[in-house]
Amino acid sequence: MTMDIELTVNGEHVRESVEPRMSLADFLRERLQLTGTHLGCEMGACGACLVLLGGKPVHACLVLAVQAAGETVETIEGLSESGAIADLQAAFHDRNALQCGFCTTGMMVNAHALLGDNPAPERAEIRDALSGNYCRCTGYEAIVDAIDATARKRASDVEAPA
């Protein structure tokens, strides 16, 4: 049995027929070839599969594709191509806040959502916010630094408009 769903993914209208058991992560990766959404645990622990559903970060491995019907989904590919996270990407690059890159896309989605909710987080708040994103390579400090630097840069850009 399959169900027809329609949704908007990275600004594009999508219509597909899916099994009810298909996760949103598998849907994005297998049907839409949006392989920037990664699967690390498939139980909502590691954060590698975070995407924005209706503007809020969710574990794409814990959401069924059919639950996303009628919704708006943004993945790392969409956030990257729209320029919404260009400064975060630059800060991660400058600070070498990634190594193997597998956790990185979920980390970016979460960091983007964090700075949307709290534009000036303390370091401890950044560390707390990232605690649903496992990283095995970096030890986290560079990631915290990169998010911290982005928040400061955004604040100073607002204070000193061109």
Place this chain on the structure above:
Amino acid sequence: MTLQDTNTAAARAPHIGQAHRRQTARRHLAGRGRFVSDIVLPRMLHAAFVRSPMARGRIVEIDTRDAEQSPGVVRVFTARDLNPSCKPWTGTLDHFASMVSAPQNILAEEEVLWAGHPVAMVLARTRAEAEDACELVMLDIEEGEACVDGHAALSGDAPRAAPGLDSNLCFQTVLETMAVDAAFAGAAHVVEGDFTFGRHTAVTLEPRSVVADFDAASEQLTVHHGTQTPYQFQDIYARHFGLSESRVRVIAPDVGGSFGMKLHLYNEEMAAVAASLKLGRPVKFVADRLESFVSDIHARDHKVSARMALDAEGTILAMEVDDMTQIGAFSTYPRTSVAEGNQVVRLMGAPYRMPDYRGRLSVVFQNKVQTSQYRAVGHPIACAVTEALVDKAAARLGVDPFEIRARNVVPDDAYPFVSATGYSFEKLSHEACLAKLRDLMDYDALRAEQAALRERGIYRGIGIAPFVEITNPGAAFYGVGGARISAQDGAVVRLTPSGEVQCAISVTEQGQGTETIISQIVADQLGVAPEQVKVTTGDTDTTPSGGATWACRGAGIGGETALRAGRKLQGQILALAGQILQSDPADLALADGHVVDAQSGTRRMPLAEIGRIATYRPDTLPEAADNSLTAAEHFAPSGYPFDFTNGIQASLVEVDVETGIVRLLKHWVVEDCGRIINPLLVDEQIRGGVVQGLGPALFEECLYDETGQMTNASLADYLVPMACEMPDIVIGHVETPTNDTILGAKGVGEAGTAAAGVAALNAVNDALSPFKAEIRQTPMTPLRILAALGHV
């Protein structure tokens, strides 16, 4: 660039030593990484495995009929179908004298030997359909008695962990100096302890992944394999499946973490290859996290009894150590499961002048997942035992932890030095590192703060731990034991017709920045910017053969290979330029993308012009001119068997003595990895390594029950260190280049992991010292700390 600049050392090597960013990182930041788990090929099948639910048993029957009828299923294989196509593998090496291990093959034949042992393989159009069909395979296994505990497994009447074993002892060795008994007999102080180091596992964020693709028409096997060591697997697939090596191509694209775990041979990867050979279709296997926990190698699992003898002044006289390590039902292939314990007993007391030593190692089989080499092989265990005993001795003598170490480290002017365990150290810098750490952490102020807080019932602890790390291994590691694992690496560097540079090299990239440092090194040999050097790695068809990236050899050996290849190409370019310009090549140099006058720095011709003439107008060159503009170089380390590095770490913790919870407040590392090629990347290797040492010290443990079932085999139950639990890590450097190579670089990837855990252990014990409590088991869970405090 001014004339003066051109003649400075920095101008000759302007990029080595600089914090260049990783260009490849930008793909990952845009979600454009290409991992094996992302690969989809036409007609590809997905594999899932039926695994043994019990640790030990005899297979009575496997009924696959219902599974074969399940929707989407193409084939179901058991041992009878797949194993005959594969020559069995045995995880022994000759230099570990008299070690034993049973032969292994793809799927369990008559007996299952650990909970998770693959028994049947289902191939279907989707992974979900393959998993559905696994549920329909009827498995009748008669449960047998499992060996779970290593000490019990060594008793004479214990059941054997695998068929054909005379005993459960895989390997035993004793190292000893002549006077060790006399040293203990004459010692003023003897400190001792029994230590337990739990099992943990790599938890790479990308699980193990493979896509095997056999094309019968061309007899070509291509394996997309998330591994550190593509050449090792090319050799294994060719030999074990009887294929021509040149028709086996292994490609390791982006690899989502490895840490030593992805260089071992696993049943599932062999099954994917065997199935693809049988079906002539691509076969994909990506471990899900639950199967990672019961099939990826585990690490450590040691029980150590140790004692240390000291004279009245606190000089270390000797250590005696007995390490029992438990490795599962088999020794892993092709590197064995003995290397870990072997390094444990050889690294004991490594920073110190300690003249005498006895180390006994027993490697024991049991019915659990195999253990084997993982980041910092053996180092954390040797370092923990040594440094915990040094702290005990300091407490016994009433000497500060810095002072007792200062009295005992091998002095910086005493090299070369041979340790009591037989390691030769070219040049280390313990004294400089001790002094630098003390300043970096403002030790005296921290002690004052600790004392003040203790008055208020806040228990902080400070722990320090010097370490020695093995890097740049030669053939002594594996090659001498008969393993077909390369100790050399190869690079091909060429100048393109447009005057840009390409370097294909055998060392591999898993995010540590291998490609970036290679581009920096090559750039400096050819007078170009690193961005103009395109580096290719991870493909046995397009890069020269070599050992790849493990045991901290990428920078030191791979970097030297690149340097020598770059210099060879430099010579070719200058010779050609000399002919074109009618100059003596010795008077020419390369800088800023040009052939320049070596003395004045004046530009003579751009590299693009060299490329153009050599490629499109070779007719204008003298008859014998070499216009290949391509240089190959292979390099194997000679001189010292290993280039040892050293450093020291410190941890500041706060222990809540009511709950047993440890908070990591700060961590410091002073490290000496020789010549630093890229400080940004070196520091991040250290930080990542530290956290992989702190994880198993406080959180990570593969827990088993008495029947051999792993009881926390999911990411909801197995504790991976999180951002909120980890401290900021302050890093300092001392640079002592090795003279074994031109580059002078040593490894750094394992330094952080080597000593972070014991720095934290010593810090916790320092915090607990007012209660006369002590912990000697990792991970230091709240319950174990409360037990040490006598609260539970």
